[in-house]
Amino acid sequence: DTEVTQTPKHLVMGMTNKKSLKCEQHMGHRAMYWYKQKAKKPPELMFVYSYEKLSINESVPSRFSPECPNSSLLNLHLHALQPEDSALYLCASSRPSSEQFFGPGTRLTVL
Amino acid sequence: SQQGEEDPQALSIQEGENATMNCSYKTSINNLQWYRQNSGRGLVHLILIRSNEREKHSGRLRVTLDTSKKSSSLLITASRAADTASYFCATQFYSGYSTLTFGKGTMLLVSP
Numbered sequence: 280d281t282e283v284t285q286t287p288k289h290l291v292m293g294m295t296n297k298k299s300l301k302c303e304q305h306m307g308h309r310a311m312y313w314y315k316q317k318a319k320k321p322p323e324l325m326f327v328y329s330y331e332k333l334s335i336n337e338s339v340p341s342r343f344s345p346e347c348p349n350s351s352l353l354n355l356h357l358h359a360l361q362p363e364d365s366a367l368y369l370c371a372s373s374r375p376s377s378e379q380f381f382g383p384g385t386r387l388t389v390l
Numbered sequence: 391s392q393q394g395e396e397d398p399q400a401l402s403i404q405e406g407e408n409a410t411m412n413c414s415y416k417t418s419i420n421n422l423q424w425y426r427q428n429s430g431r432g433l434v435h436l437i438l439i440r441s442n443e444r445e446k447h448s449g450r451l452r453v454t455l456d457t458s459k460k461s462s463s464l465l466i467t468a469s470r471a472a473d474t475a476s477y478f479c480a481t482q483f484y485s486g487y488s489t490l491t492f493g494k495g496t497m498l499l500v501s502p
Contacts, residue, residue, distance in 0.1 A: 283432075310488065321478055321492035322433070335489065367430055376420055376484040381432040 285370050285382035293390050294360060300385045302353040302370030311353040312379065313345060314369040322369055328353060360389045396479060396493040404501055409466040411496040413479030414459075420484045422455055422462050427476045427495075436464075436477075469500045 283304045292298050302311065309330050314322035327335035328347040336345075342364075344356040353370055365388050371379040397412045413422070421440045425433040439446045439455045439462070446453045452465040466473055476497050480490040 312489075316430075318430070319497075321495050324489060324491075327489060369432060371433075373488065376482065376488050378423055378435040378438050379433075379490060380435065381425075383432040384430075386430075 283370055283372055283380050283382035285368075285385050287385060288383065289386045289388075291388045291390065292357065292360065294362070296360075297356070297358045299357065300355040300368055300370075300387075302355075302382055303351055304372040304380065305351055306372060306380065307350075308372035308374055308380070309350060310373050310375065311347065312371040312373075313353070313355050314371065316367045316369055316384070326355075357387075360387075362389050365389045396477075396496050398496060399494065400497045400499070402499045402501065403469060405469060405471055407469055407500075409469050409473070409498055409500070411464045411477055411479075411498070413462045413464070413493050415462075415479075415481045415491075415493075416460065417481075418483060419457075419481040420488075421482050422453075423480045423482060423490065424451075424453060424462075424464050425478045425480060425492075427478065428474075433478065466498075469498075471500050471502050474498060474500045 286301045311328045313325040316322040324337050325339045326345045331347045342359050346354040367384045369384045370382045373379040395414045421438050423438045424436040427433045437448045437453050439453050450467045455462045476495045478495045479493040482490050
């Protein structure tokens with residue numbers, strides 16, 4: 280299985296809502312990543328988990344809260360988001376120093 | 391922060407023609423990777439070239455890497471309409487965990 284799955288595919292939320300994005304992989308990768316991508320821009324790294332521990336937080340606002348419950352799952356909890364947070368959120372996983380496998384993304388719209 | 395610069399930003403060609411995209415970067419790397427993205431969905435890994443390699447082939451893809459000039463190129467030969475997508479280069483540096491830094495990307499349109 281070389282697939283990274285993400286749910287939901289689309290999410291519309293208000294600025295007072297709490298929601299979560301989910302990501303799963305069964306390739307045995309011990310590194311998992313969250314990226315944010317705005318239209319016509321490259322992906323921007325948000326968080327890196329290595330062996331279920333948060334290794335990198337690229338100065339992401341606290342309204343984004345990552346969680347890695349186990350080696351296969353990665354969540355991104357969302358609370359009190361702003362309209363400018365609307366974007367495609369991509370999850371990826373990898374072995375060390377190797378290519379990353381990306382999920383299809385969650386298209387998030389904040390009203 | 392973005393490290394790579396890609397050139398051109400957009401490229402429009404006819405089916406059967408070759409497409410060449412270039413990428414420049416600024417700091418030391420372990421490897422450089424190319425990814426394709428269709429219509430704002432997930433990225434698909436195309437090819438990885440390590441810092442001690444100069445050229446690599448995969449099917450219709452040819453990648454070169456010049457570490458002295460900090461640049462790479464991706465050549466797609468005999469392009470097809472299905473190659474229409476955005477192409478990103480990404481540099482990787484490993485220091486206990488690996489991160490990718492993406493270039494701005496090239497939008498390729500292949501017309502039938």
